[in-house]
Amino acid sequence: MRLVLLGPPGAGKGTQAVRLAASYGVPHIATGDIFREKVRGGTPLGREAQAYMDRGELVPDDVVIRMVADRLDQEDAANGFLLDGFPRTVPQALELERILAERGAKVDAVLRFVVDEAELHQRIARRAHEEGRSDDTAEVLSNRLAEYREKTAPLESFYAERGLLHDVDAVGEVDQVTARACNALAELGFPAPDDLGVGSELS
Numbered sequence: 001m002r003l004v005l006l007g008p009p010g011a012g013k014g015t016q017a018v019r020l021a022a023s024y025g026v027p028h029i030a031t032g033d034i035f036r037e038k039v040r041g042g043t044p045l046g047r048e049a050q051a052y053m054d055r056g057e058l059v060p061d062d063v064v065i066r067m068v069a070d071r072l073d074q075e076d077a078a079n080g081f082l083l084d085g086f087p088r089t090v091p092q093a094l095e096l097e098r099i100l101a102e103r104g105a106k107v108d109a110v111l112r113f114v115v116d117e118a119e120l121h122q123r124i125a126r127r128a129h130e131e132g133r134s135d136d137t138a139e140v141l142s143n144r145l146a147e148y149r150e151k152t153a154p155l156e157s158f159y160a161e162r163g164l165l166h167d168v169d170a171v172g173e174v175d176q177v178t179a180r181a182c183n184a185l186a187e188l189g190f191p192a193p194d195d196l197g198v199g200s201e202l203s
């Protein structure tokens, strides 16, 4: 299963990604997490990325693409993965297609986590308070949302045109949203794992 998760900051993508990856037994590849790790490690890539991250801007495509290409070449990603936070621009999506085609593979599905903006602002404020993420301040958040609208939202039609885009209502309890995502995947031919109590909510 080669899966891409799409959704604005605060949609709960990361939480769902961890659960889905564990349940379906594929690696969770989150570019934001990889960047944060490199920032902590003080690597040159980390230093380059940090300035963008702190402003809530996207890191340049070439930097991200190189990093993801390396990650996808690791053995654990050979038979599937769940991408969280990548691609975030059309050039990244095109490059992902190219990288996978070279390996005789393709994206199987894109799940878009749908939440309205008022709810997003509330969630982000809560997360800033709970986790103290430096990129969760009001100003940085509004940059992140603007970047999403301008650069990432075009991926919705990109993947819709390819027949890969599937919406998941991301408002509700975490378990409920996971069940909806699993139901969407089951409809696509990926049987839901047993450990999530899927089926408790009708899709």
Ligand code: AMP
Residues within 6 Å of the ligand: 009, 031, 032, 033, 035, 052, 053, 054, 056, 057, 058, 059, 060, 061, 064, 084, 085, 086, 087, 088, 089, 092, 135, 144
């Ligand atoms: P995230 O944890 O996915 O919200 O990512 C945190 C930050 O890392 C983003 O605001 C960007 O600065 C950077 N980042 C993560 N993934 C990407 C990507 N695919 N393209 C560009 N920048 C990214």
